[in-house]
Amino acid sequence: RIERLDRPEVIELLARSNLLPAIFFIFSRAGCDAAVQQVRRSGARFTTPEERAEIRAIVEERTRTLLEEDLAVLGFWEWRENLERGVAAHHAGLLPAFKEVVEELFQRKLVKVVFATETLALGINMPARTVVLEKLEKFNGEARVAITSGEYTQLTGRAGRRGIDVEGHAVVQWTEGLDPQAVAALASRRTYPLNSSFRPTYNMAVNLIDQFGRARAREILESSFAQFQADRAVVGLARQVKDAEESLAGYAKAMSCDKGDFAEYSGIRRELSDLEKLNRKDANASRQTRDKRQREISELRRRMQRHPCHQCPDREHHARWAERYWKLNRTVERLRGQIDARTGTVARVFDRIVDVLASLDYVRVDADGAATLTAAGRTMRRIYGERDLLVAESLRLGLWDSLDAPSLAALACALVYEPRRDEPGERALPRGAFREALAQTLDLWQRLDDLERDSRLPGSEPPAAGLALAMHSWAKGMPLDRVLREADLAAGDFVRWAKQTIDLLDQMSLVAEPSLATVARRALDGVRRGIVAYSSV
Known part of the structure; x- marks a missing residue:
């Protein structure tokens, strides 16, 4: 039986083979932290005394502004x-300042091994000589799934430092049930679909209309990559329709009858069959309905029996071809519907957004369809985010005018925060005016969501107040340890949401009425302090 090496043994093996520095991809934060602790408990060190001294000096310099507590x-x-041992974790739960230090030390070849989640593979300059994948599956929030070939390439693409290494090395660690052929298939595929997630937003719509006018804005969106993908899919659908139409012509020829129009005859037969099936299934229909259907069935039978093709000796042979014809014809109609739905999809979404904006008086649309911004629309140009319409409407209606700075920070946090899947449903909320403002904001969100759904738009998620109390406490000056306990979040997560809260407060300070803008600036000062201020530099 093959024995799986533990992490310190794998690192020692890589070191002896001159394959460090290395990145171990582990698909969970807890797994990354546990890996560092495993190396720590083993007593292993991968740095020289000189490197340890250099690491300490860099760490002290980069963190000297952080408070002792x-x-x-x-x-x-x-x-x-752990850094002085030459190992570190790297994931979203770490304080941004700590992640930056890890990245710098790794680039300087002082930290030899980083245990990271897959987010490190995106947009961070941390090339390694070797990448180690401990498993080829990860938890996607619902189930454990195999990584795709695109993800494999993204992760292993970190191996090999430009100008230093002739080649990079990717190591897949053995696990029970590992299929070498599956690994080879992952490594050998070199083409991956690139899918656009682009869709127009309210802010985008008002800015495009302001700059280019509605017609030109529509043209710009129709030339987007998202529309290109939709149109490219249409090409394939159109090809299917063309092939099917050729088959339909062949079926029509095969079911032709010397006695008369067999397509018409088979249509009567199909209608009769459908009505008989409905009559059998709908046993609870009223007596009046069943009598009406029976009369229709009798009339269809008479029409079928009087039709010239009913006397054809090859009638059932023709009927088999007719069945194929109508079945394929239904497929063609479905494909044509898909083509209609996909052609101009991005521009159609834009038109629906303009309709919503017009109904709320953010734009005015004239008889020719041209749109111009109102004063409210000009304000919306400077409001960005997933809930741009909700923010703009709340400001216009004055829903937050009674809030003090900590409460406004908490409300802004509720508009940017996305709760974890495992987060408790009910969390404590700040007292006082915040609760009334949140309730009014949720009522407004519901009205806007109804309007969007009526306009066939996807809408947005409702505000989530799970972090509101912690942000309120932080904006009031509460110490970090108490805030993190209240938030039940890692420091890096809290800082990330605080920075997004700052971004929204900054927008409010620029577009809100003067009194609320002043409160927003005070809220900004309350949130942008300590580790948040350090990470905002």
Whole structure:
């Protein structure tokens, strides 16, 4: 039986083979932290005394502005000791300042091994000589699934440092049930679909209309990559329709009858068959309905029996071809419907967005369909985010005018925060005016969501107040340790949501009425402090 090496043994093997520095991709934050602890418990070190001294100097310099009490909360000393061993974790739960230090030390070849989630593979300059994949599956939020060939290439693409390594190395660690052929298939595929997630937003619509006018804005969107993908899919559908129409012509010829129009005759037969099936299934129909259907069935039978093709000796042979004809014809109609739905999809979404904006007086549309911005529309040009319409309407209706700075920070947080799947449903909320403002905002969201659905738009998620109390406390000046306990979040997660809250508060300070803009600036100052201020630099 093959024995799986533990992580310190794998690192030692890589070191002996001159394959460090290395990135181990582990698809969970907890797994990354546990891997660092495993190396720590083993007592292994992968740095020289000179490298350890250099690491300590860099760490001290990069973190000198952090408060002493915050360092204790963040586990600073253990983190620094692990860095001096030459190992580190890298994931979204880490403080951004800590991640930046890890990246710098890895680039300088002082940290030899990083245990990272797959987010490291996106947009961060941390090339390694070797990439290690401990498993070829990950949890996607619902189930454990195999990684795709595109993900495999994205991860292993970190191996090989430009100008340093002639080649990079990708190591897939053995696990029970590992299929070498599956690994080879992952590694050998070199073409991957690129799918656009682009869709127009309210902010985008008002900015495009303001700059180019509605007609030109529509043309711009019709030339987008998302529309190109939809049109490219239409090409395939159109080819299917063409092939099917050729087959339909062949079926029509095969079912032709010397006695008369067999397509007409088979249509009567199909209608009769459908009505008889409906009559059998709908046993609870009223007596009046059943009598009406029976009369229709009798009339169809008479028409069928009087039709010239009913006397044809090859009638059933023709009927088999007719069945194929009508079945394929239904497929053609379905394909044509898909083509109609996909042609001009992005522009159609834009038109629906303009309709919503017009109904709320953000734009005015004249008889020719041209659109111009109102004062409210000009304000919306400067409001960005997933809930841009909700923010703009809340500001216009004055829903937040009674809030103080901490409460406005909490409300802004509720508009940007996305709760974890496992987050408890009910969380404590700030008291006072915040609760009334949140309730009014949720009522407004429901009205807007109904309007969007009536306009065949997807809508947005409702505000989520799970982090509101913690953000309220932070904006009031509560210490970091208490806020993180209240939030039940890692420091890096809290900082990320705080920075998004700052972004929305900054927008409010620029577009809100003067009194609320002043409150927004005070809220900004309350949130942008300590580790949040450091990470905002």
